Amino acid sequence: MPAIEMTETAVLPADWRDFLALTKPRVMSLVVFTGLCGLLAAPAMPPFVLGFTAILCIALGAGACGALNQWYEADIDAKMRRTAKRPLPDGRMDRQSALHFGVGLGSFSVILMGLATNWLAAGLLAVSILFYVLVYTVWLKPRTAQNIVIGGAAGAFPPLIGWVAATGRVEALPLLLFAIIFLWTPPHFWALSLFVRSDYAAAGIPMLPVVAGLDNTRRQVFLYSLPMAGAAVAPWPLGLTGPIYGASAAILSFVFVVLAGRVLANRTTEPSAMAAEKHLFAYSVFYLFALFTALVADRWIA
Amino acid sequence: MPRPDDELVRGRQRGRARVTALLLGAFVVLLFFITIAQASRNW
Numbered sequence: 001m002p003a004i005e006m007t008e009t010a011v012l013p014a015d016w017r018d019f020l021a022l023t024k025p026r027v028m029s030l031v032v033f034t035g036l037c038g039l040l041a042a043p044a045m046p047p048f049v050l051g052f053t054a055i056l057c058i059a060l061g062a063g064a065c066g067a068l069n070q071w072y073e074a075d076i077d078a079k080m081r082r083t084a085k086r087p088l089p090d091g092r093m094d095r096q097s098a099l100h101f102g103v104g105l106g107s108f109s110v111i112l113m114g115l116a117t118n119w120l121a122a123g124l125l126a127v128s129i130l131f132y133v134l135v136y137t138v139w140l141k142p143r144t145a146q147n148i149v150i151g152g153a154a155g156a157f158p159p160l161i162g163w164v165a166a167t168g169r170v171e172a173l174p175l176l177l178f179a180i181i182f183l184w185t186p187p188h189f190w191a192l193s194l195f196v197r198s199d200y201a202a203a204g205i206p207m208l209p210v211v212a213g214l215d216n217t218r219r220q221v222f223l224y225s226l227p228m229a230g231a232a233v234a235p236w237p238l239g240l241t242g243p244i245y246g247a248s249a250a251i252l253s254f255v256f257v258v259l260a261g262r263v264l265a266n267r268t269t270e271p272s273a274m275a276a277e278k279h280l281f282a283y284s285v286f287y288l289f290a291l292f293t294a295l296v297a298d299r300w301i302a
Numbered sequence: 303m304p305r306p307d308d309e310l311v312r313g314r315q316r317g318r319a320r321v322t323a324l325l326l327g328a329f330v331v332l333l334f335f336i337t338i339a340q341a342s343r344n345w
Contacts, residue, residue: 012310012311012314013311013314013315013318014314015314015317015318016317016318016321047339047342047343048339049332049335049336049338049339050336050339050340050343053332053336056332115336116336116340
């Protein structure tokens with residue numbers, strides 16, 4: 001009977017920095033920022049420590065999503081250059097530790113949110129974690145090119161959770177904030193997947209450029225940017241925000257649509273020549289930061 | 303079976319124990335302030 005081989009990496013306990021890397025801190029920053037803006041844009045402000053705890057719980061919930069995503073996709077991550085150095089595919093941590101860490105962190109974040117703020121916010125946080133892990137990671141991502149469209153809902157929850165943590169109610173503005181991120185996600189991720197599509201193809205992930213081709217993806221990027229721009233500007237004419245947000249949203253969204261138009265016009269198949277796609281991807285991150293900053297500025301200055 | 307250097311294992315364990323202790327301490331402090339904030343909100 002062959003002896004069970006144990007490698008040095010399996011015997012060695014994982015470093016605490018590897019647990020931190022499991023939470024995808026860079027992705028977390030956008031989640032924390034939009035959650036914080038949702039909280040700051042709300043009409044009622046909770047005491048500082050409760051607001052701080054709400055944002056901490058959103059961050060921990062996002063960290064749990066990252067850990068569980070990496071636990072489930074360790075074999076896929078090993079096939080992609082962009083992700084091959086993560087703790088699991090690199091052999092610096094065993095899968096069970098990642099699973100326990102993710103489940104523990106997620107449960108802790110939901111319970112703490114419920115105890116510190118309210119159970120509606122905790123319920124929304126639980127739904128967002130389960131949606132990201134079960135609906136997006138496990139169900140949609142490996143099966144359909146529409147994974148990003150529906151899965152984008154998971155990333156759209158933070159401003160809604162921030163608002164509900166502050167007020168205890170679901171209202172029109174946070175639902176519009178949800179819609180903005182939901183509609184922003186496809187052009188953002190498809191712009192990225194256009195110039196890293198060989199990675200996704202190698203890993204067998206059915207991203208839109210791999211399944212439907214470059215031209216179709218470029219058309220979808222442009223088409224999604226239109227309702228996204230509409231949702232971004234909508235709070236102003238609906239009387240939910242003031243002119244600071246309205247003017248900022250109109251200008252920022254106009255530039256977004258122009259850049260998406262440049263992606264639509266691009267015909268290259270060579271990733272190194274996809275400057276329009278890279279510009280749109282970089283701008284889309286700036287766009288979300290700037291839009292939510294304008295929302296908070298509008299609430300606090302106007 | 304290759305045995306990792308004992309000192310390396312101890313180092314990793316020490317590092318994780320320190321971080322866990324720090325996080326637990328921070329959690330206790332946070333819980334204290336949450337309790338104070340909740341109590342003053344309910345008065």
